[in-house]
Amino acid sequence: MKTMLALISNVLCRITGKNAAAQTVSELLIDLSEYVSLTSPVTPAMATTQRQPPKPPPVSTSAPQLVSVQADPLASPGAKVVISSRSFTSQATFDIKKCELHHLEEGPPDKAEMTREQGLQYYHSMQTMRRMELKADQLYKQKIIRGFCHLYDGQEACAMGIEGAINPTDHLITAYRAHAYTYTRGVSVKQILAELTGRKGGIAKGKGGSMHMYAPNFYGGNGIVGAQVPLGAGIALACQYQGNNQVCVTLYGDGAANQGQIFEAFNMAALWKLPCIFVCENNKYGMGTSVERASASTDYYKRGDYVPGIRVDGMDVLCVREATKFAADHCRAGKGPILMELQTYRYHGHSMSDPGVSYRTREEIQEVRSKSDPISMLKERMLSNNMASPEEFKEIDVEIRKHIDEAALFATSDPEPPLGELCNHIFANDVPIDVRGVNPWTILKSSS
Amino acid sequence: MASLSCFLRSGRTAVALVVRREFHRTAPVSVQVTVRDALNQAMDEELERDDRVFLLGEEVAQYDGAYKVSRGLWKKYGDKRIIDTPITEMGFAGIAVGSAMAGLRPICEFMTWNFSMQAIDQVINSAAKTYYMSAGRQNVPIVFRGPNGASAGVAAQHSQCFAAWYAHCPGLKVVSPWNAEDARGLLKAAIRDDNPVIFLENELMYGVPFEMSEESQSKDFTIPIGKAKVERQGSHITLVSHSRMVGHCLDAAAVLAKEGIECEVVNLRSIRPLDVETIETSVMKTNHLVTVEGGWPQFGVGAEICARIMEGPAFNYLDAPATRVTGVDIPMPYAKLLEDNSTPQIKDIIFSIKKTLNI
Numbered sequence: 063m064k065t066m067l068a069l070i071s072n073v074l075c076r077i078t079g080k081n082a083a084a085q086t087v088s089e090l091l092i093d094l095s096e097y098v099s100l101t102s103p104v105t106p107a108m109a110t111t112q113r114q115p116p117k118p119p120p121v122s123t124s125a126p127q128l129v130s131v132q133a134d135p136l137a138s139p140g141a142k143v144v145i146s147s148r149s150f151t152s153q154a155t156f157d158i159k160k161c162e163l164h165h166l167e168e169g170p171p172d173k174a175e176m177t178r179e180q181g182l183q184y185y186h187s188m189q190t191m192r193r194m195e196l197k198a199d200q201l202y203k204q205k206i207i208r209g210f211c212h213l214y215d216g217q218e219a220c221a222m223g224i225e226g227a228i229n230p231t232d233h234l235i236t237a238y239r240a241h242a243y244t245y246t247r248g249v250s251v252k253q254i255l256a257e258l259t260g261r262k263g264g265i266a267k268g269k270g271g272s273m274h275m276y277a278p279n280f281y282g283g284n285g286i287v288g289a290q291v292p293l294g295a296g297i298a299l300a301c302q303y304q305g306n307n308q309v310c311v312t313l314y315g316d317g318a319a320n321q322g323q324i325f326e327a328f329n330m331a332a333l334w335k336l337p338c339i340f341v342c343e344n345n346k347y348g349m350g351t352s353v354e355r356a357s358a359s360t361d362y363y364k365r366g367d368y369v370p371g372i373r374v375d376g377m378d379v380l381c382v383r384e385a386t387k388f389a390a391d392h393c394r395a396g397k398g399p400i401l402m403e404l405q406t407y408r409y410h411g412h413s414m415s416d417p418g419v420s421y422r423t424r425e426e427i428q429e430v431r432s433k434s435d436p437i438s439m440l441k442e443r444m445l446s447n448n449m450a451s452p453e454e455f456k457e458i459d460v461e462i463r464k465h466i467d468e469a470a471l472f473a474t475s476d477p478e479p480p481l482g483e484l485c486n487h488i489f490a491n492d493v494p495i496d497v498r499g500v501n502p503w504t505i506l507k508s509s510s
Numbered sequence: 511m512a513s514l515s516c517f518l519r520s521g522r523t524a525v526a527l528v529v530r531r532e533f534h535r536t537a538p539v540s541v542q543v544t545v546r547d548a549l550n551q552a553m554d555e556e557l558e559r560d561d562r563v564f565l566l567g568e569e570v571a572q573y574d575g576a577y578k579v580s581r582g583l584w585k586k587y588g589d590k591r592i593i594d595t596p597i598t599e600m601g602f603a604g605i606a607v608g609s610a611m612a613g614l615r616p617i618c619e620f621m622t623w624n625f626s627m628q629a630i631d632q633v634i635n636s637a638a639k640t641y642y643m644s645a646g647r648q649n650v651p652i653v654f655r656g657p658n659g660a661s662a663g664v665a666a667q668h669s670q671c672f673a674a675w676y677a678h679c680p681g682l683k684v685v686s687p688w689n690a691e692d693a694r695g696l697l698k699a700a701i702r703d704d705n706p707v708i709f710l711e712n713e714l715m716y717g718v719p720f721e722m723s724e725e726s727q728s729k730d731f732t733i734p735i736g737k738a739k740v741e742r743q744g745s746h747i748t749l750v751s752h753s754r755m756v757g758h759c760l761d762a763a764a765v766l767a768k769e770g771i772e773c774e775v776v777n778l779r780s781i782r783p784l785d786v787e788t789i790e791t792s793v794m795k796t797n798h799l800v801t802v803e804g805g806w807p808q809f810g811v812g813a814e815i816c817a818r819i820m821e822g823p824a825f826n827y828l829d830a831p832a833t834r835v836t837g838v839d840i841p842m843p844y845a846k847l848l849e850d851n852s853t854p855q856i857k858d859i860i861f862s863i864k865k866t867l868n869i
């Protein structure tokens with residue numbers, strides 16, 4: 063222990079130019095904090111639209127401990143501090159792809175700041191989404207999940223970036239590729255998987271399934287392509303009507319982008335200046351049809367015509383986050399709707415019944431995986447900027463795997479909803495009613 | 511002299527008028543109100559009662575409503591609460607449903623129910639099914655309203671009755687008022703209901719005045735959705751109808767009463783839930799059933815009523831098969847002679863009654 067102390071102190075002396083070595087732990091910490099102050103950039107005030115994603119569980123105590131860096135503005139003053147063999151950069155600025163703009167003088171910045179804590183949170187969430195979707199794939203192949211199952215792996219940066227830029231009090235609605243958004247909007251993996259397996263512990267008690275999961279300020283999960291877009295504009299109308307300064311993020315895909323009702327929604331949103339962020343998740347394929355074969359114009363960010371648009375790198379969580387912040391500020395300032403096209407990619411086919419290789423090559427999929435995977439990109443950024451160690455990421459992965467396995471165990475062992483649930487939830491806040499069953503002698507009960 | 515007597519006479523009339531007014535305070539006050547005005551007053555009162563209620567649709571604001579049902583509301587409540595929409599049914603119906611999901615209580619007007627077909631996915635898949643799919647997490651407190659069924663000379667695309675279409679779907683409540691009291695009470699109930707309600711009006715009824723009791727003029731007067739009303743007691747045959755055809759049934763009953771045939775006329779008021787009990791009670795009394803509707807026969811409201819009667823206790827009380835009187839199974843023609851013969855007339859109802867009674 064003393065040797066360790068001496069070792070670190072000597073290194074620090076050399077770096078900071080001090081003459082005397084630290085004799086105690088607290089002196090060492092002071093030296094460390096000096097070192098960090100020398101190396102960290104000035105941290106700006108946090109934007110009010112910044113939402114902290116759910117905190118990851120604490121890292122296990124067996125591995126080398128983390129140093130809570132004093133210069134980190136997010137660390138609470140009384141944070142526990144433990145010795146480590148390494149110190150990490152608390153915050154760094156990253157170059158992000160400049161967004162193409164439509165009817166906008168200025169766009170989101172081309173640099174993004176990320177703290178170590180944020181980075182770990184983003185990594186944790188995205189990896190959770192990834193593993194959750196892969197678990198769903200597994201369960202589907204085992205025939206434990208039935209019907210529709212549209213997987214989101216590859217697109218994690220979109221869900222994480224958006225959630226990282228809005229508040230829990232903002233609203234979000236999407237289409238059927240919704241499991242990841244259900245998670246970022248606050249539903250546990252356990253409840254999501256149990257809904258997929260149709261059990262009573264599912265977020266919709268097993269009555270909705272993959273495409274119909276709901277949570278506070280999250281309106282699904284919608285099965286009819288494009289129908290969610292006018293709904294989202296309506297939610298934005300409610301925000302404006304109630305004067306609560308909230309926005310609604312309304313997502314749709316490149317396939318849905320040609321739906322007439324979307325243009326109807328654009329028109330009314332622009333006319334009435336609704337605080338609606340329209341987001342086109344362009345993953346290059348609408349089921350089996352590539353964007354070139356479906357759309358006369360594939361500049362989805364321009365398709366809003368009079369609605370200003372931004373084209374965003376949807377594989378970079380920071381790019382998505384900065385663009386969403388920009389969009390949310392635009393809406394909250396009363397400037398009306400805005401459109402974001404997130405250029406992203408899905409590794410799976412359209413759904414579990416689509417292998418996903420009849421309309422695109424395996425090479426293409428492999429290339430995206432190796433060059434643009436959102437989780438890998440984040441990890442590499444953090445590693446190359448000394449914001450975390452490979453061991454930490456490994457630990458997070460192990461913990462997530464355990465978490466997903468536990469959730470899957472619940473999802474496969476929880477019972478199905480009882481038959482008595484069959485007719486419930488027809489009407490809200492109503493007296494119980496009789497429901498005709500399969501024959502005239504079968505009268506079933508329905509309560510709210 | 512003449513002028514003096516004139517003066518005295520006018521003075522006496524004036525005094526009499528004043529005196530009469532005094533007496534009026536103690537007697538019950540019923541007034542004549544058109545269906546249009548009943549709807550207008552109901553919306554006005556509900557808009558005032560609850561800030562979350564608002565109206566949107568084509569021409570509802572500055573035009574005062576295509577059929578003037580929303581006359582004066584925009585002037586009173588302004589742009590925020592009375593919203594003119596572009597001609598984009600699917601879009602604005604979806605917006606209405608979304609706003610209901612996020613805490614508002616919209617009244618979404620379709621200029622006629624024919625145009626709802628543009629938006630039917632939002633009505634069924636977004637509104638009706640959501641409470642069930644979300645296992646009770648998300649309800650949709652919305653009213654869709656507008657004129658339904660045949661009008662006068664508007665031809666095939668503007669004359670369809672949608673009662674059967676919407677009443678087919680679980681998750682919706684479907685109401686079809688006949689008179690001003692129905693219109694007022696059911697619309698208030700619909701707006702206060704936390705579920706999607708399909709409110710089927712009738713253009714030809716808008717201008718018809720009805721006497722409204724004092725009770726029905728109260729600001730909290732509502733009619734329970736799912737309860738029918740027996741408009742006329744009778745012992746020989748039960749007539750079940752909704753909307754404008756209720757009036758035709760009453761007219762037929764008046765004619766037949768002179769021949770000694772007493773018809774019981776049931777005004778459904780609600781199509782879904784259907785008040786089968788009231789129909790059964792009546793059939794068990796009269797032993798004969800005729801249903802009357804303006805819509806097409808196949809898979810219609812009358813078909814459902816007959817099926818339900820067959821499945822229940824009232825079947826054993828029937829002395830003859832039930833009869834359905836319906837619109838003719840064709841798209842609505844334009845020429846007056848043809849149009850008049852496309853929906854049930856009073857003589858058609860009388861004919862069917864007599865056939866059913868074997869007279």
